[in-house]
Amino acid sequence: MAMIFSKIRFKIxxxxxxxxxxxxxxxxxxxxTLMDIHITNEVVKxxxxxxxxxxxxxxxNILSKDLLGLDNMVFKIQEANPDVxxxxxxxxxxxxxxxxxxAEIGRKMRAFPKGANSKPGDGTVVVETGVPSSGALDxxxxxxxxxKRLGSVMLRVNxxxxxxxxxxxxxxxxxxxxxxxxxxxxxxxxxxSFITKPIKELSAGVADLRExxxxxxxxxxxxxxxxxxxxxxxxxxxTIVEQRAKLIASSVELEESYVSTVRVLAxxxxxxxxxxxxxxxxxxxxxxxxxxxxxxxNQDLEELEVACLFHDIGKxxxxxxxxxxxxxxxxxxxxxxxxxxxxxxxxLSKAPSLHKYILPVRHHHEWFDGRxxxxxxxxxxxxxxxxxxxxxxxxxxxTSNRPYRNARTHEDTLDEIVxxxxxxxxxxLVAVFLRVLEKNNAEVASVMGV
Numbered sequence: 001m002a003m004i005f006s007k008i009r010f011k012i013x014x015x016x017x018x019x020x021x022x023x024x025x026x027x028x029x030x031x032x033t034l035m036d037i038h039i040t041n042e043v044v045k046x047x048x049x050x051x052x053x054x055x056x057x058x059x060x061n062i063l064s065k066d067l068l069g070l071d072n073m074v075f076k077i078q079e080a081n082p083d084v085x086x087x088x089x090x091x092x093x094x095x096x097x098x099x100x101x102x103a104e105i106g107r108k109m110r111a112f113p114k115g116a117n118s119k120p121g122d123g124t125v126v127v128e129t130g131v132p133s134s135g136a137l138d139x140x141x142x143x144x145x146x147x148k149r150l151g152s153v154m155l156r157v158n159x160x161x162x163x164x165x166x167x168x169x170x171x172x173x174x175x176x177x178x179x180x181x182x183x184x185x186x187x188x189x190x191x192x193s194f195i196t197k198p199i200k201e202l203s204a205g206v207a208d209l210r211e212x213x214x215x216x217x218x219x220x221x222x223x224x225x226x227x228x229x230x231x232x233x234x235x236x237x238x239t240i241v242e243q244r245a246k247l248i249a250s251s252v253e254l255e256e257s258y259v260s261t262v263r264v265l266a267x268x269x270x271x272x273x274x275x276x277x278x279x280x281x282x283x284x285x286x287x288x289x290x291x292x293x294x295x296x297x298n299q300d301l302e303e304l305e306v307a308c309l310f311h312d313i314g315k316x317x318x319x320x321x322x323x324x325x326x327x328x329x330x331x332x333x334x335x336x337x338x339x340x341x342x343x344x345x346x347x348l349s350k351a352p353s354l355h356k357y358i359l360p361v362r363h364h365h366e367w368f369d370g371r372x373x374x375x376x377x378x379x380x381x382x383x384x385x386x387x388x389x390x391x392x393x394x395x396x397x398x399t400s401n402r403p404y405r406n407a408r409t410h411e412d413t414l415d416e417i418v419x420x421x422x423x424x425x426x427x428x429l430v431a432v433f434l435r436v437l438e439k440n441n442a443e444v445a446s447v448m449g450v
Contacts, residue, residue, distance in 0.1 A: 024184070031173055047137065048141070058153060059150055071098050077155075083160070086099065086155075088104065095107070097151065123141070137157045138156050139154070139157065140153070217234050284305045284309055286391075287304055288301055289436045290391070290429070291388065293435065304388065310357050311393065314347065319336070341361065362386075363375065363377060366390070367423065387429050398412075417434070
């Protein structure tokens with residue numbers, strides 16, 4: 001059972017973790033993309049602001065031919081911004097007027113690229129040069145004075161600083177989302193445990209109810225649907241336990257009534273012959289003592305007792321002229337008497353609840369050596385209860401008066417039973433029965449003070 005709920009918790013946790021992991025990954029990638037765009041835009045905006053600022057100031061210097069002022073301007077701009085590779089001021093003829101690298105002054109610059117990220121307001125152009133992932137950005141702004149174009153300002157920004165900033169931001173974002181994912185996994189495990197705990201409680205309750213242990217109320221962990229279900233289960237369990245107790249009480253009463261009815265029926269059968277009055281009850285008493293000595297459980301002892309009370313039920317069909325005859329029976333009469341085992345089995349077969357007593361009733365006159373009736377069974381093929389009844393029936397018959405003879409003494413009876421062991425009676429059971437009789441005699445002697 002624990003394995004089943006471990007699987008349920010694993011499935012719930014796995015589902016939540018996959019869902020959370022997928023969601024976190026999407027948000028992580030989206031955040032990175034937006035952050036990269038934001039950082040790039042900020043860098044570009046700053047570079048554009050620098051070029052526009054230089055262009056606004058450079059127009060006056062160009063008109064006044066203040067080349068020293070231009071050189072000083074681009075040098076200070078490049079020095080103040082480490083990510084700026086160079087700043088150049090170019091005339092309309094593409095000749096470099098001023099450059100942060102003095103060696104470049106006077107050279108002609110290649111034509112500026114057109115179109116990329118062009119700003120419609122003032123003609124500023126942003127162009128990515130080199131390898132996209134590690135190159136640079138060129139920002140070009142025109143120098144205009146009194147509606148006349150005097151040249152252009154070109155500023156190149158190295159993307160290394162931008163990439164480093166992106167790496168730092170990505171690392172922080174990764175840490176943040178990793179913590180979120182860790183907390184999410186921990187929460188999913190706790191959630192799965194919280195969800196499966198009441199289910200596990202219900203399952204344990206069902207198992208207890210199945211095993212007849214419905215005396216413990218289940219713990220309610222929440223007031224949600226599962227809590228309401230658990231409360232309903234507690235109420236149902238209380239009702240079932242109450243009804244079960246009533247059924248058990250009724251069953252006990254019915255069983256007692258049933259056994260009492262069997263006792264009355266057995267007494268009625270025995271009463272047909274004054275000489276066998278109480279015979280079935282005495283046989284059941286001896287049989288129960290033998291059964292306890294053999295270690296039979298309570299259920300087997302109850303069935304053995306009823307089987308003993310039923311063992312002569314077939315004599316209902318035996319004529320009184322035979323059953324109550326005071327002299328020895330003739331062969332034909334004896335054959336009629338022998339039919340009581342088969343007649344008894346037939347009577348019991350009419351009720352399904354009595355079928356378990358058919359074999360003991362039918363075979364209690366079988367002999368261990370196979371010379372008994374009605375089926376000539378031998379040895380261990382004879383049912384145990386039938387063997388027990390055979391011994392106790394024989395003992396009671398020999399120690400009781402009959403129309404044709406007087407009761408034998410206890411010592412003669414024991415000698416006869418020992419003689420019949422292995423022939424008529426089961427030898428192992430005879431040995432146990434003798435031990436039972438010895439214990440009975442010892443108890444009687446103890447009570448009488450002998």
